[in-house]
Amino acid sequence: MDAWFEEDEQVFVHPRDPYTRVDTVHSSRHVRVEIEGVTLGETRRPILLFETGLPTRYYIPKLDVRMDLLEPSESATRCPYKGLACYWSARVGDKLIKDIVWSYPAPIPECPKIENLLSFYNEHVDLYVDGVLSTAKSSGFSKRATMPNGLLRPGIRECGIATPEPTPVDPSSSRFRISAETTCGSSATSPAPCTHDS
Numbered sequence: 001m002d003a004w005f006e007e008d009e010q011v012f013v014h015p016r017d018p019y020t021r022v023d024t025v026h027s028s029r030h031v032r033v034e035i036e037g038v039t040l041g042e043t044r045r046p047i048l049l050f051e052t053g054l055p056t057r058y059y060i061p062k063l064d065v066r067m068d069l070l071e072p073s074e075s076a077t078r079c080p081y082k083g084l085a086c087y088w089s090a091r092v093g094d095k096l097i098k099d100i101v102w103s104y105p106a107p108i109p110e111c112p113k114i115e116n117l118l119s120f121y122n123e124h125v126d127l128y129v130d131g132v133l134s135t136a137k138s139s140g141f142s143k144r145a146t147m148p149n150g151l152l153r154p155g156i157r158e159c160g161i162a163t164p165e166p167t168p169v170d171p172s173s174s175r176f177r178i179s180a181e182t183t184c185g186s187s188a189t190s191p192a193p194c195t196h197d198s
Helices: none
Strands: 004-006 009-011 022-026 031-035 038-043 047-051 057-060 070-079 083-092 095-103 118-120 126-129
Touching: 031 057, 038 083, 038 118, 070 095
Parallel strands: none
Antiparallel strands: 004 009, 022 047, 031 038, 031 126, 047 057, 057 118, 070 083, 083 095, 095 118
16 A cells, blocks of 8 residues: 545545644744754744644745755655655754754645745754744644754654554545655655654
8 A cells, every 4th residue: 555545635644634724824924943053044034824723834045045054865754734845964063963853845735835845954053033032942733852962762753753654535436546755855754744844
């Protein structure tokens, strides 16, 4: 079983909850992302993503991000509200911060504004919005369980929780069909399921 479909639309992880809302808006706020005093991204044209129960995520155009400090990762996750996410790790000095930034190369049709933009974990960077340091440093879905060496604990993915493979609401329902899974680039491993990631 490679993928679930509801009618002709692929369903990632689980069917979307009608009580969870995802909104994206263009903004002219000045957003700056730093790690240990090094600026990784700075923009005055972010897309703000609001998702029920999660901190605001700031999506930044690649042209406003120091891509020379980022290294592509083989990590990938799926989100039922946004689609398939690809990751980068940041190299700051001699330190590699794994999977600190993600992007949706082809988000689902309901969330087109974030296509190919980058978002950093608010919880693990210094995020300034209009010159004010963000205080949103934790959320139940984005806590990264790290080991003393700074690496993610095995089984931890974007949401900070390892979840089982999705199961359909009704396996016998004709609303679901199976197809080959899309991956995040040719070298990516199979995406980990993720309930919410922003």
